[in-house]
C-alpha cells in the first residue's frame with residue numbers, strides 16, 4: 001500500500017496470456033458453480049423423486065362391506081411426511097363382488113387430485129372439481145379425467161381386507177405409480 | 179454542515195448521480211394520470227413486502243401450525259386484521275394493476291422500438307406476479323389454498339417432458355405435505371421476491387434509458403413535463419386512493435376463513451385464486467387428450483404472444499386508430515379472459531349435478547315397495563342359533579346406548595324419526611345389507627338423515643345385526659300417543675343428580691377447539707352427522723327417553739353452561755363434547771332403557787379435527803357468536819378506515835388549497851416555472 005505512489009511496472013500485455021486468463025477465470029468459475037450446483041439441485045430433487053413403497057394394511061373385515069354399492073372404507077396407517085411421523089387416515093372406495101373379491105379404488109380423482117364422491121342415485125362417482133364422472137366399476141364416463149379410477153392392490157386373508165396405499169401420476173392416460 | 183456531509187458522502191458514493199438518473203426525465207406531452215399504473219404497482223409491491231414481513235413475525239410455515247398461526251395473527255394480534263387484509267387484498271389489486279399497466283402500454287404502443295426490452299422485462303414481471311399469487315395462496319394451509327395447490331401442482335405435472343420434475347420439485351414429494359409448504363414458503367418469501375426486485379430494477383433502467391413514450395399525437399407531444407415532481411405527485415395521489423381502497427377492503431370485506439386444510443375432504447369444491455379462474459374454466463373446454471391444450475397450451479400461447487409482440491409488430495405507428503388488428507387482438511384476449519374469469523367465478527360443477535340428481539332420486543319411489551314384496555315371498559325364517567341369541571343380547575345394549583332408540587322404536591319404545599324396527603327380523607335383509615345400513619346408510623338411500631355409525635367396532639356392528647334379525651314381532655301401530663308422551667316425559671331424578679353433563683365432566687377438548695372453522699362447510703357436516711339427534715339447525719326436540727332430560731339437548735340455543743361470548747371458550751366447551759362424546763345422566767341402564775349417548779367424534783376419529791372445527795364454527799354461528807371474531811383489533815376495522823379516510827381528505831384539501839393559492843400568487847411567473 002505504501003509504495004502505491006511509486007512508478008508501476010506494467011504487467012505483461014501479451015494478448016495470448018490475457019485470453020488464457022479470461023478463459024481460465026471462466027473455467028474456474030464454471031467448475032466452482034458446477035461442483036456446488038449438482039449437489040444443491042440434487043438436495044431438492046432426488047428426495048422428491050424417490051418412490052415410497054407401500055405395504056399392505058388391514059382395512060377391516062370383508063363382511064362389513066356391503067355388496068351393492070361402492071362404500072368408503074377407512075383405515076389408519078403410520079406414515080411419514082418428511083420428518084413428521086404421523087398416523088394417517090386413509091379413505092378408499094371398496095366395491096365388493098364376493099367374499100373373496102373386492103375392488104378398491106384410490107379416493108383421488110385421476111384428473112387433478114380432488115376427492116370424488118359416490119352418488120348412489122345416479123350409480124356414478126362424480127368429482128366436484130371439474131365434474132368428471134365415473135361408472136361404478138371406475139370406468140371414466142365423461143369429464144376431463146384422462147383415465148378410469150385407479151385401483152389399489154388388495155389381498156384378502158381370513159376374511160380381512162388388506163390394502164396397499166399408492167399414489168399415481170395425475171392427469172395422464174397411463175397409470176404410473178409415484 | 180449538512181452540505182459538507184452531503185459532499186463527503188457523494189465523494190464516496192454517487193448519490194447525486196443515482197438520484198438524477200432516477201428522477202430526471204422529460205415526459206413528452208407532460209405528466210398524466212394515464213401513466214400512474216406502473217408506479218402504483220411498484221408502491222404496492224413495496225407495501226406487499228412490508229405486510230409480508232410483518233406477517234412472518236407470527237406465521238409459521240408448518241402444516242400443523244400454519245393455519246392456526248395465521249388465525250392468531252388475524253384475530254389476536256392488534257392490527258393483525260389490517261396487516262393480513264392489506265396483504266391479501268394487495269395481492270389481488272397488484273395483479274389488476276399489472277394488467278391495467280400492461281394494457282395501457284399495449285394501447286399506447288409502448289412496446290415498439292426502441293422499448294422492446296422494457297416490454298419483455300415487464301412480461302416477466304407479470305409472470306412472476308402470477309407465481310407470487312400461486313405460491314402465496316398455499317401458505318395459509320386452509321381448504322382454499324390447499325386444494326388450489328393440489329390441483330395447480332398436478333397441472334404442472336401434466337406438462338410434457340418436464341412435468342414430473344416440475345411437480346415433484348414444487349411438492350417435494352409425491353403428495354402435498356410439509357415439504358410442499360416449505361417450498362412454497364421459501365419461493366414466496368425469498369426466491370420470487372428477489373427475482374422480482376431484480377427484474378423491477380432492470381425494467382426501470384431500461385425505461386429510463388429510452389424514456390416515456392408519451393402521447394401518439396404529434397401535436398400533444400410538443401408540450402413536455404418532468405417526471406419529478408410532476409408525475410410523481412400524480413402517482414402518489416393515485417396511490418393514496420389505492421391504499422384507502424385496500425384499507426376499506428380489509429375493514430369491510432375481511433378475507434374468508436375457509437377452514438383448515440383437510441386432505442380427505444370430499445365436500446369442498448376447490449377453486450383457484452381468481453386470477454387463475456380463466457384457466458380453470460378453460461380446462462373444462464379441453465377434455466381427454468386435449469386437456470394439456472387448455473392447461474399448458476393457453477398460458478404458453480398467451481405468454482408467447484406477449485413475448486414476441488414487439489418482434490412481429492414492427493410498424494412504428496402508435497395511434498390505436500391506425501392499429502385496428504392489434505386493438506382487435508387485444509380486445510379479444512382481454513374479453514376472453516374476463517368472460518372466462520366471470521363464468522369460472524359462478525360455476526359450481528359438483529353442486530349442479532347434486533341438485534339435479536337429488537330431484538331425480540326423489541321421483542323414484544320403488545325402493546321400499548320392493549322390500550315389502552321380498553317379505554311376502556319369504557314365509558319361513560330360520561330360527562336363531564344360540565350364538566346369535568347371545569349376540570342379540572349384547573346388540574340390544576349397543577342399540578340402547580349408541581343412540582338408536584332416539585329415532586327407532588322397538589316394541590313401542592323409542593323415537594319416530596326412522597322406521598319402527600320391531601319387525602326388522604321379518605324383513606329378511608341380508609347381514610351385509612344391515613351392516614351397510616349401519617355403517618353407511620347413504621349407500622341405500624342417499625337422502626336418509628341417518629348418520630353413518632362408523633365409530634362402532636366390527637364386533638359391535640355384528641351384535642347389532644344379530645339383535646336386529648332377532649326382532650320378529652309385529653310393529654306396534656305408530657299412532658300410540660300414550661307411549662310417545664311417556665317417552666318424552668323426563669324420568670324422575672334423585673335431587674343430587676344433575677340433569678345434564680357439564681363441559682368439564684366429559685374431558686379435554688381436542689385440537690379442533692383451537693382451529694377456526696368455516697361456517698358453511700360446518701353446516702353441511704352438521705346436517706350429515708348431527709342433525710338427526712340434535713335436530714335441524716340444532717333446534718333439538720329429538721326424544722332421548724332414557725335420560726333425565728327426556729330429549730337430546732338443543733344446540734340452538736345452546737345450554738347456558740356451554741355458552742360464552744368469548745369465542746375461544748365457547749369453542750372449547752363445544753369441542754369437549756364433540757371430542758369425547760357424552761352420556762347424559764339417566765336412571766340406571768338396567769331399568770327400562772339406557773339413555774342414548776353421544777360418541778366422541780374426535781376420539782373415535784369418526785370426524786377429522788378439521789371437520790369438527792367447521793361444525794363448531796357453525797354451531798357457534800347458530801348462537802350468534804362469530805368463531806373468527808377479531809379479539810384484539812387495535813382500532814376497530816371500520817373506525818380505522820374512517821380515520822384514514824378523514825386524514826387523507828384533510829390532506830388532499832390542504833394540498834389543494836395550497837396549490838390554488840400558489841398558482842394565483844404566481845400567475846405571472848407560472849409560465850417561467852413550468853419551463854423549468
Ligand code: FES
Pocket residue numbers: 109110111112113114127128129130131132143144145
Ligand atoms: S380433479 Fe376430478 S375432475 Fe378435475
